Amino acid sequence: MSKALSPLPRAFARLLVSWQREHGRHDLPWQRTRDPYRVWLSEVMLQQTQVSTVLGYYDRFLSRFPDVAALAAAPADDVMGLWSGLGYYSRARHLHRCAQVVVSEHQGRFPDQAAQLQTLPGIGRSTAAAIASLCHDERIAILDGNVKRVLSRLLAFEQDLAKPAAEKALWALAQALLPARASDMPAYTQGVMDLGATVCTRSQPRCASCPVRAHCQAHQRGETERFPIKTRTLRRSSQTWWWLLAVNPQGEVLLHKRPSSGIWADLHCLPLFEEEAAVMAVLPGRVSQQATHLPVMMHALTHRDLHLHTLRVPVGSRQADALARTVSGRWCSPDVWASLGLPAPVRQLLTQTLARPARGGGAA
Numbered sequence: 001m002s003k004a005l006s007p008l009p010r011a012f013a014r015l016l017v018s019w020q021r022e023h024g025r026h027d028l029p030w031q032r033t034r035d036p037y038r039v040w041l042s043e044v045m046l047q048q049t050q051v052s053t054v055l056g057y058y059d060r061f062l063s064r065f066p067d068v069a070a071l072a073a074a075p076a077d078d079v080m081g082l083w084s085g086l087g088y089y090s091r092a093r094h095l096h097r098c099a100q101v102v103v104s105e106h107q108g109r110f111p112d113q114a115a116q117l118q119t120l121p122g123i124g125r126s127t128a129a130a131i132a133s134l135c136h137d138e139r140i141a142i143l144d145g146n147v148k149r150v151l152s153r154l155l156a157f158e159q160d161l162a163k164p165a166a167e168k169a170l171w172a173l174a175q176a177l178l179p180a181r182a183s184d185m186p187a188y189t190q191g192v193m194d195l196g197a198t199v200c201t202r203s204q205p206r207c208a209s210c211p212v213r214a215h216c217q218a219h220q221r222g223e224t225e226r227f228p229i230k231t232r233t234l235r236r237s238s239q240t241w242w243w244l245l246a247v248n249p250q251g252e253v254l255l256h257k258r259p260s261s262g263i264w265a266d267l268h269c270l271p272l273f274e275e276e277a278a279v280m281a282v283l284p285g286r287v288s289q290q291a292t293h294l295p296v297m298m299h300a301l302t303h304r305d306l307h308l309h310t311l312r313v314p315v316g317s318r319q320a321d322a323l324a325r326t327v328s329g330r331w332c333s334p335d336v337w338a339s340l341g342l343p344a345p346v347r348q349l350l351t352q353t354l355a356r357p358a359r360g361g362g363a364a
């Protein structure tokens with residue numbers, strides 16, 4: 001065991017494993033299986049998304065794509081459409097790509113070892129470790145955001161996790177804390193996840209109910225809120241965009257598919273412009289005279305605040321084709337757009353403006 005852990009008894013893993021078996025979460029659908037496909041799917045969905053949100057998506061995804069071969073064979077638009085509302089669409093793109101690689105290069109079977117899992121698209125070190133430890137008892141540590149918080153507090157880890165060297169050191173400590181018996185790994189991995197999600201929460205951790213509080217250095221010092229230490233702060237920027245909401249006499253809306261990189265990659269979106277004059281410039285004939293401004297929407301991305309202006313224009317049958325060609329778009333009926341992968345504010349706008357029910361909430 002690492003020298004840095006010498007004050008911490010080996011009891012940590014034992015306490016955590018027994019706590020998980022008695023008090024941890026056991027009723028989530030992905031906990032009733034050791035099928036790597038299902039565990040992988042849940043791990044990817046749970047990144048940046050609450051359990052309560054994931055539950056419905058997980059079931060819908062599995063009924064549409066019951067195994068990795070079904071997911072690999074699906075059209076990308078179907079995968080994106082089912083992902084609508086979970087946000088962070090790059091996860092869905094990687095998920096689809098990963099399924100295709102598993103089928104084409106691994107005979108449809110996920111590799112057992114974390115080191116090989118980590119070579120697959122979209123599977124990072126912690127996700128690979130979660131799959132390998134939960135499904136195959138591999139003695140390998142996970143270190144997602146929740147676990148960093150738990151271990152930082154447990155060890156009163158004073159280093160700045162914004163620095164790669166500090167993160168590397170915490171990985172090593174996480175590995176040193178693992179239980180000795182491989183058969184304890186599923187309960188241990190699940191235990192550290194459960195502890196971070198339900199007890200050692202970001203604010204006001206419930207230390208009185210914590211199984212490892214007797215060994216927790218942050219708790220003993222009364223400094224739980226000081227950990228984890230991470231100094232880097234994100235600089236936010238803001239940006240103004242203009243959307244064209246064109247509606248034809250059939251009530252169809254003009255959408256185009258975003259490029260495969262950049263914001264909202266591969267999603268279907270209203271034509272997007274940097275200024276109002278650019279929207280007006282693509283409108284044929286006298287269509288621009290009928291344009292009306294809708295209320296400005298605010299939308300927060302991870303690093304950016306978007307101010308979204310919308311020009312709504314009715315487009316007659318004679319101009320509809322020309323406009324679709326100009327913006328490389330296609331006219332979509334409500335039934336069609338409701339099933340596509342749409343950015344969250346587009347889905348919100350269409351649902352409110354065109355008074356149609358939404359399926360899911362759209363990407364971030």
Ligand code: SF4
Nearest residue numbers: 200207210213216219
């Ligand atoms: Fe977290 Fe409190 Fe438990 Fe320490 S004692 S690990 S701060 S919940």
